[in-house]
Amino acid sequence: MTDTADKNFDANVDQKSKEAYFTAGQGQLIWTRFKKQRAAMIGALVLGMLIFSGLIAPFMTPYDPTIAGRDKAYLNGQPQVPKFWDENGFSARPFIYTYSRERSIKTNFRWITTIDRDARRYLTFLPKGDKYTFFGIKGETHLFGVDKGYVHLFGTDSTGKDIFSRTFYAINTSLAVGTIGVFIAFVMALMIGGVSGYYGGWVDSVLQMITDAVRTVPAIPLFMALAAFIPDTWSAEERFFFISMILGFIGWPTLARRVRTHLLTERNQEYVLAAQLCGASAGHVIRKHLLPSFTSYIIVDLIISFPYMVLSETALSFIGLGLKDPVNSLGVMLQNVTSADVLLNYQWYFIPVIFFITLVMAFVFVGDGLRDAADPYGDTKK
Amino acid sequence: MLQFLRFTLIRAALAIFTLVLVSFIVFSLMELVPGDCAERYLAFKSSQGSVITLADIDIERVRLGLDRPYLERWIKWIFNAFQGEFGDSCILRLNIAELLGQKVWLSIGISLASLVLAYSIAIPVGIIAATSRNPFLNNSLRLVSYMGLALPNFLLALMIMLFSTVMFGNSLTGLFSKEFRDAAWSYDKVIDFLQHVWLPVFILGWSATAFAIQTVRALMSDEIGKLYVTAASARGVSGRRLLMRYPARHALTPIINSLGFDLNRIFNELPIVALILTLTEAGSLLIEALARSNDQQLAGAIIFFLTAAIVGINFLTDIILALTDPRVRRSILG
Numbered sequence: 001m002t003d004t005a006d007k008n009f010d011a012n013v014d015q016k017s018k019e020a021y022f023t024a025g026q027g028q029l030i031w032t033r034f035k036k037q038r039a040a041m042i043g044a045l046v047l048g049m050l051i052f053s054g055l056i057a058p059f060m061t062p063y064d065p066t067i068a069g070r071d072k073a074y075l076n077g078q079p080q081v082p083k084f085w086d087e088n089g090f091s092a093r094p095f096i097y098t099y100s101r102e103r104s105i106k107t108n109f110r111w112i113t114t115i116d117r118d119a120r121r122y123l124t125f126l127p128k129g130d131k132y133t134f135f136g137i138k139g140e141t142h143l144f145g146v147d148k149g150y151v152h153l154f155g156t157d158s159t160g161k162d163i164f165s166r167t168f169y170a171i172n173t174s175l176a177v178g179t180i181g182v183f184i185a186f187v188m189a190l191m192i193g194g195v196s197g198y199y200g201g202w203v204d205s206v207l208q209m210i211t212d213a214v215r216t217v218p219a220i221p222l223f224m225a226l227a228a229f230i231p232d233t234w235s236a237e238e239r240f241f242f243i244s245m246i247l248g249f250i251g252w253p254t255l256a257r258r259v260r261t262h263l264l265t266e267r268n269q270e271y272v273l274a275a276q277l278c279g280a281s282a283g284h285v286i287r288k289h290l291l292p293s294f295t296s297y298i299i300v301d302l303i304i305s306f307p308y309m310v311l312s313e314t315a316l317s318f319i320g321l322g323l324k325d326p327v328n329s330l331g332v333m334l335q336n337v338t339s340a341d342v343l344l345n346y347q348w349y350f351i352p353v354i355f356f357i358t359l360v361m362a363f364v365f366v367g368d369g370l371r372d373a374a375d376p377y378g379d380t381k382k
Numbered sequence: 383m384l385q386f387l388r389f390t391l392i393r394a395a396l397a398i399f400t401l402v403l404v405s406f407i408v409f410s411l412m413e414l415v416p417g418d419c420a421e422r423y424l425a426f427k428s429s430q431g432s433v434i435t436l437a438d439i440d441i442e443r444v445r446l447g448l449d450r451p452y453l454e455r456w457i458k459w460i461f462n463a464f465q466g467e468f469g470d471s472c473i474l475r476l477n478i479a480e481l482l483g484q485k486v487w488l489s490i491g492i493s494l495a496s497l498v499l500a501y502s503i504a505i506p507v508g509i510i511a512a513t514s515r516n517p518f519l520n521n522s523l524r525l526v527s528y529m530g531l532a533l534p535n536f537l538l539a540l541m542i543m544l545f546s547t548v549m550f551g552n553s554l555t556g557l558f559s560k561e562f563r564d565a566a567w568s569y570d571k572v573i574d575f576l577q578h579v580w581l582p583v584f585i586l587g588w589s590a591t592a593f594a595i596q597t598v599r600a601l602m603s604d605e606i607g608k609l610y611v612t613a614a615s616a617r618g619v620s621g622r623r624l625l626m627r628y629p630a631r632h633a634l635t636p637i638i639n640s641l642g643f644d645l646n647r648i649f650n651e652l653p654i655v656a657l658i659l660t661l662t663e664a665g666s667l668l669i670e671a672l673a674r675s676n677d678q679q680l681a682g683a684i685i686f687f688l689t690a691a692i693v694g695i696n697f698l699t700d701i702i703l704a705l706t707d708p709r710v711r712r713s714i715l716g
Contacts, residue, residue: 039521213403216642216696218649218688221668225681226411311534315654318536319669334537344548353537360532 027296033373040369047362050355054171058132061165062145065328069130070160071150073101077113079155079163079348082123095120096151121146155348157336166328167352171359173329177244178309182302184248185309189255194286196256197263204260211253219250220315227321236327243322247309258301262294300374304367307360314356330356389704397697404689405460412678418448419472419679459682468683471671478683482664486687489656489663493648493691495583497641500590508598509630512606523595530592535651539585539658585655586648593647594637601636605629638703642696649688664688 024032034040053060063069071077082094098119101112127145131138145151154163196207223246234242266272267290275285291298310330316322317331325332333352336342342349420442428434443449450458462468468478511523605611606629614628649665656665664684671680 209400210403213400214407216400216646216689216692217404217407217685218646218692220650221653221665221688222408222411222685224653224668225678225685307531314534315536315651318534319654319657334534337540357532361528364528364531 025296030296030300030370030373034369037369037372040365040373043362043365043369046358047366050171050359050362051175053168054175057165057168057172059139059141060143061162061168062129062142062151063162063165064130064132065161065166065169066326067159067161069162069165071152071156071162072160074099074113074150074152074156075101075160076158076346077152077156077160078346079351080152082151082153086117088118088120091120091122094123096123096146097121098149121148121151123151154351155346157349163348163351166333167355170328170330170333170352171355173240173323173327174310174313174331174359177240177247177313177323177329178306180241180244181247181251181309181313182306184245185251185255185305186298186302188248188252189259190291192252193256193259194263194291197260198267198282198286198290200264200267204264208260211256215253220312223250224316224319224321227316236324239323240327243313243316246316247312250312251305251309255301255305259298262297263290266290266293297374300367300370303363303370307363307367310360310363330359386704390701393697393700393704397693401464401690401693402460404693405463405686406456408682408685408689409456409459412682413452418443420446420448422472422677463683463686468686469679471680472677478680481680482667482683482687485664485667486684489652489665489688490691492579492582492661492663493586493645493652495579496586496590496648497644499583499587500594500644501637503587503591504594504598505634508595509602509625511595511599512602513625523599527592527595530589530595533589535585535589536654536658538588539581539655542581542585543658582655582659582661585659586651589651590644590648594644597637597640598633601633602629605633635703635707638699641699642692645695646692649692 021029034044063071077099080096080099082096084091084094098116098121099113100116101114123144124147125144126141127147128140129142129145131140133139150162152162152164154167156162157166192207192211196204196211226246227243263286272285272289275289280288313322313329314331314334317324317329318335320335323329323332330352334356337349337353420439424434424439424442440449448455459469466479470476471478471481507523511520514520608629611624611628615624619627652665653669655661656663657669660666664687668681668684671677671684
């Protein structure tokens, strides 16, 4: 009796899992395979955290990253590490010391920073600070701060701007540039790849020739040439959109090729013929029937191309042709580490570099994991 | 033989067509840029103290032929470009072909050397990564090749440079020592050059190697599970002999095809590394031409040269493939 019940139950479970497998959409299948990869999952977690902290940068960081939020008394200051205890006793609330700067005849007219170990500054949570607008919401509450003066977890730069704040705003900017770039590349790729794949024949040949020609031009030198002609009078925002657009124009040929390949294999399927027989227009067939059949693959492609966008942005900004200093992007932050002075004396300028490398690595891991997961034959290969 | 000749001719025609198309893109972009050569030159003159009127600009335009229709100027430009003649630079007023001279060859040479370096590391390492079952080795190789992607070349260049400055007091920058910079080529100069050139080659090769390892590994692990490999091992071929004679040969063919695009990627990184290492080749000249003087003639010429190099490589690899693989010869346009 119990035996048959068990068997029934087993068969049920089996049936159910089979049903789940066959009825699962591509997105679900990819997700199931993705979850099995540990490295990619860790990458996804790190990436999620970085993106989230980039998004909430105004709230998460204690100060305005521009010159408005600078700490005049602590230029090129080293990172301040919060402590719980020292020789003066234990404190449940983490604290930092008070730093003061002096330049007089006593210090031979050099700026000398002295640490006053007796004057503690206690960390406070959710204090009111610099004002910001955050998706249209005005706010002045920050995640943390100190009761007196300033706290600089990652130190400050030569003008006294808080590197911690700048880093997270920079992640925000670089991701935004990347997103716009990927979006433009994606739209162009869909149009060009879509037309070329759907019509095939000579349209395809001509478009492929053009795509190949564009792919042959070394993009960074070319766009450096264009970026150099940005007038100096442009505001930070204009520059920002221009750079994003440039990145989009760099990225489309690879994506267009993938879209075309997908379409070429899909367009001979029966459901396309059925739609055409019903009198659907080409645009309708592409949008309503063909594109949904490989949306998940396109998403995977987009994520794979994302780190290259971020890298190109940093490269352009790094040579001084991309974004410039009042804007905080990862490229601008990397540009700051280029002097020998920094390596010898101000090593904390390198902290954003670690974030940059982590961000790109996380993207690459997630992209790789997704590519493996999106490959329906991935399981059988290994 | 006749088939091969036909293939070569058609490929050559296609390559020239691509170059013409590219030249059109580059030329148009240079036209779209605000301001033209006449304005720039006279703006420069006016900053030197001469008084410039609108009429002067028009006269200068006629002198430079900028008043001609767009298409005519493009055709003229492309004809001259194929003869290696690019006119004068907008600001420097020097002949561009002379100005670039050996710099272009040096840049292309450095890039090709890094490409060779990348593949001579990547092919054996990629094959090992694809075939070994050692998870530690696999994962560490994977991590290293990811590092190649995530650690940008310019950062690596900077770190090596600063490190050597601090440790050895030698900044390793430039391509020649001071005394050889303007000297004619001689044995000593070549030795001096080789002492300097390894660093840019290594840095450019770094991320190229990372890319190449991933490609080789992916292609190899696709090929290795195929039936002909199993059949060969059933016949008693094993070890390195099996890998080299069967899957590796198939896996490496697509790589020859993609060499041109690898070169493209290296060209993308060249100007940035050149800037940090203060190399005096076309890459850094490009930055100079762009960042300082908005010189569209010079920029256009440099980009044309770089693209021509890539198209040339693509053409060469096609020919090599056709020589080794009869299937390629037959599929002329496919």
